[in-house]
């Protein structure tokens with residue numbers, strides 16, 4: 001049986017590699033606390049923008065409501081710890097889900113992004129950033145079991161005919177992140193594609 005979690009992992013691999021590359025590049029460029037605040041604001045813009053449009057769907061489903069929580073509030077706490085009272089305003093709009101399934105795959109990107117958080121935290125610590133790291137460090141000891149539970153929920157969606165639409169939506173959420181991080185994100189993609197052709 002084709003599982004949605006495996007399908008998304010395989011079909012969004014390129015998106016993941018691209019955003020990972022952007023994040024690593026921007027972490028390498030961090031020199032001051034303000035640079036870190038700037039990075040955190042971008043993560044806030046992404047999480048807040050996506051969560052605002054997906055939680056109305058997730059909250060209608062008892063299992064999703066129990067399992068998923070808004071992580072943007074953790075980013076806000078970190079910004080407060082670093083001395084920024086309110087975040088920069090959210091300007092870029094996120095892909096808008098039309099149903100629960102699309103909301104859930106958007107949450108897949110947010111959940112997955114937290115999986116890389118520990119590595120990001122380590123890179124930041126090497127840069128001398130030692131406060132305002134709770135979002136990246138993660139707050140769940142049982143993080144991998146949470147991830148497995150989330151994937152089980154994802155795999156309860158077995159309408160394989162819809163998978164192509166869900167893959168597109170997931171990639172669109174990745175693109176949203178890429179554009180928040182770097183407004184030339186798609187330009188770079190276009191250049192890359194023209195080299196591949």
Ligand code: HEM
Nearest residue numbers: 009016019020023024108109112113115116119120174177
């Ligand atoms: C420096 C940046 C990043 C690093 C080092 C990183 C690293 C990782 C690692 C190691 C995993 C696999 C975890 C596991 O299964 O044990 C993972 C999964 C994932 N990451 Fe990242 N990540 C980064 C950034 C991001 C960002 C910015 C996003 C989204 C905007 C993202 C989305 C995902 C997703 C969706 C998965 C789940 C893949 C699956 O289905 O197994 N990651 N990441």
